Amino acid sequence: MTACLDVRDATRSFGGLVAVNAVSFQVMPRSVTAVIGPNGAGKTTLFNLISGAIAPSSGRILFEGTDITREAPEAKAARGLIRTFQLVKLFADLSAVENVKVGFHLRSRGGLLAALLRPRRVRGMEAAIERRARELLDLVGLGAAADLPASALSYGQGRLLEVARALAAEPKLLMLDEPAAGLNADETARLSSLIRRIAEGGTAVLLIEHDMHLVMNTADDVVVVDFGKKIAQGAPDRIRQDPAVIAAYLG
Numbered sequence: 001m002t003a004c005l006d007v008r009d010a011t012r013s014f015g016g017l018v019a020v021n022a023v024s025f026q027v028m029p030r031s032v033t034a035v036i037g038p039n040g041a042g043k044t045t046l047f048n049l050i051s052g053a054i055a056p057s058s059g060r061i062l063f064e065g066t067d068i069t070r071e072a073p074e075a076k077a078a079r080g081l082i083r084t085f086q087l088v089k090l091f092a093d094l095s096a097v098e099n100v101k102v103g104f105h106l107r108s109r110g111g112l113l114a115a116l117l118r119p120r121r122v123r124g125m126e127a128a129i130e131r132r133a134r135e136l137l138d139l140v141g142l143g144a145a146a147d148l149p150a151s152a153l154s155y156g157q158g159r160l161l162e163v164a165r166a167l168a169a170e171p172k173l174l175m176l177d178e179p180a181a182g183l184n185a186d187e188t189a190r191l192s193s194l195i196r197r198i199a200e201g202g203t204a205v206l207l208i209e210h211d212m213h214l215v216m217n218t219a220d221d222v223v224v225v226d227f228g229k230k231i232a233q234g235a236p237d238r239i240r241q242d243p244a245v246i247a248a249y250l251g
């Protein structure tokens, strides 16, 4: 099976500091992979290399077998590599469902423009987008809030709305940067089951997360980085007992 994402020896230096040092790992289709590590380990830099926000000093990044190392974030998004943070912030005055509709434009700009040039089709297309946006809100548990302005949502609901909007772009790989940050225990449990459902629906998920409970309950595969290097990779149960991982967190 071709990996959805294949990171090969990704390296990035800032001056003398090697923030990400020859990190390699793969994300398989329909799987959830978590990147963990102590503060300053290089997780955010690694995410930036994958999403295209910054260029690697060396190494390669393949998406569905194609080398995308030097592609811009927009080009990667068009392939289906979507990071929540690539999207603009939520529009406070727009309703939840309208915010989700914004996500459709990320990948289907050509499609939408073409539709606009064919007036008779527009109405059908708008109705389909509206329907799909509401389905996505149901999926993340915000169905009842669809018509509320984003500003009326709680912090946790706002984070879930960001996920729904990212899903509107039909990602093949969804990258989530600390999705549980600021969520309460209930919301975190719901997020965990949502991430599992997203993966089972055919979208691979790659996340950075500090909440070990979420990681251990949600991820199929855990990549541990420390001082820029990958020090371990494996299933949550194995990672929990890995001496190098324990040392990194205690040290």
Ligand SMILES: Nc1ncnc2c1ncn2[C@@H]1O[C@H](COP(=O)(O)OP(=O)(O)OP(=O)(O)O)[C@@H](O)[C@H]1O
Residues within 6 Å of the ligand: 014, 017, 019, 037, 038, 039, 040, 041, 042, 043, 044, 045, 046
């Ligand atoms: N643009 C930059 N210029 C210089 N140094 C940087 C830059 N970005 C990151 N670094 C350094 O690279 C190292 C890794 O940082 P990074 O933010 O990737 O770690 P992290 O694992 O995401 O940390 P945290 O968990 O605290 O968010 C740190 O030492 C950081 O200071």
